[in-house]
Amino acid sequence: MKITDIKTFFVGVQGKNLLVVKVETDRGIHGIGQGGTTTREQAMTGAIEHMRHFLVGQDPRRIEDINQELYRGQYYEGGTIITAVTSAIDIALWDILGKHLNTPVWQLLGGATRQQVTCYIDGPAGAGDSYADQAEDLVGKGWRTIRFAPETGDPDFRQDRDSIFEPWESIDWTADQIREARKRVGPKIRLAIDYHHRLNVAEAAAFCQRIRDVDLMFLEEPIRSESPDAYAALRAMTPMPFAIGEEFSGIYPFAPFIERGLANYVRLDVCNVGGFTASRKVAAMAEAHYLDIVPHTPQGSICLAASVHLCAAVHNFAILEYNWQMPHLPEDLFPKQLQLQGDGFPLPQGAGLGIEFDEEAARRYPPLPWEAPHFRRRDGAFTNY
DSSP states (O other): OOOOEEEEEEEEEEEEEEEEEEETTTTEEEEEEEOOTOHHHHHHHHHHHHHHHHHTTTTTTHHHHHHHHHHHSSSSSSOHHHHHHHHHHHHHHHHHHHHHHBBBBHTTTTOOOEEEEEEEEEEESSSSSSHHHHHHHHTTTTOOOEEEEEOOOOTTOOOTTTTTHHEEEHHHHHHHHHHHHHHHOOOEEEEEEEEOOBBBBHHHHHHHTTTTTTSSSEEEBBBOSOHHHHHHHHHHHHHOEEETTOOOOSSTTTTHHHHOOOOOOOOTTTTTTTTTHHHHHHHHHHHTTOOEEEEOOOSHHHHHHHHHHHHHHHHSBBBBBEETTSSSOOOOTOOOOOOOBTTTEOOOOOSSOOEEEOOTGGSSSSOOOOOOOBBBBBSOBBBOO
16 A cells, blocks of 8 residues: 555634645555644644655554654754654555544454543533533533633623733632632532643642642643753742643653653643644653543534544543544535534544544635734733743
């Protein structure tokens, strides 16, 4: 079997742009994948076009070898764009292999370790303006784990390019909100917060101190993660469980956070870390340190399907993110998608990923003029989204 072509589709759906990759072969079998570095899809498209020249003609079943070549096939290894592209192609190659052997990807990864992949949901999926109202609504709908995201506390706050984000105001507002939510839903519902690395060490420590009685399952990405030492300083100030890693590119950034006990849950993103090939290695690294994975799945059907297959096969899996804003993309674009049942996904039964992509339909979804919000402080200084 040989790769005959690699196509990219830059589509705008549900307010976001997605980069879909289709790898074709001389056997009439194709695979689909997705790169996860949103708002930089044009850069990924250019990288894939470059890689296409040395991938065409290769055997798509040599997945590990191709993954290594994509990641290390230049003098400057890795990087966000290269790793996202590697992820997209890698996922497509596993999809091809599954179709070739007429078996789901989770079977190729070692077989099922569970019958359902349980998910958590974000608070705004529930009715109401407060954390407490949203949590109560979602619990009534059968959800047992709910994650919230902070706001600034400013009534004029909007998550767009003009947003103002003041950390201390956000800390006060978020602490009050999550404490009230805990009172409303009781001790048996798991709650989490994703701070989207918007705080510094002192701010994050203060926030952890203010909510020490709330009993969070985890606090996600409270600070930026370029420095393990910064997380070590924060760890020394609080026993709060941390979920870290959704923005990591490749397997190597995970090592110090896992080995030094800085992460309690590993937030790998199969569409950014290097596909299934790299995700398995990160999961194994985490398992050796008694840590579970909580994969990041913000990009719709392909990212979700790949994550479900990974979680089905990996023993040290805790819970999967369910992006309620992009649960299913348009049916003409993805005629076959995985379906949520209750608060999780049953084992996919189709060959490969078990989903389908219609490249003709992609023409009806041109890219959107979308950029992630660029937050600023009131004094004009740039801050993290």
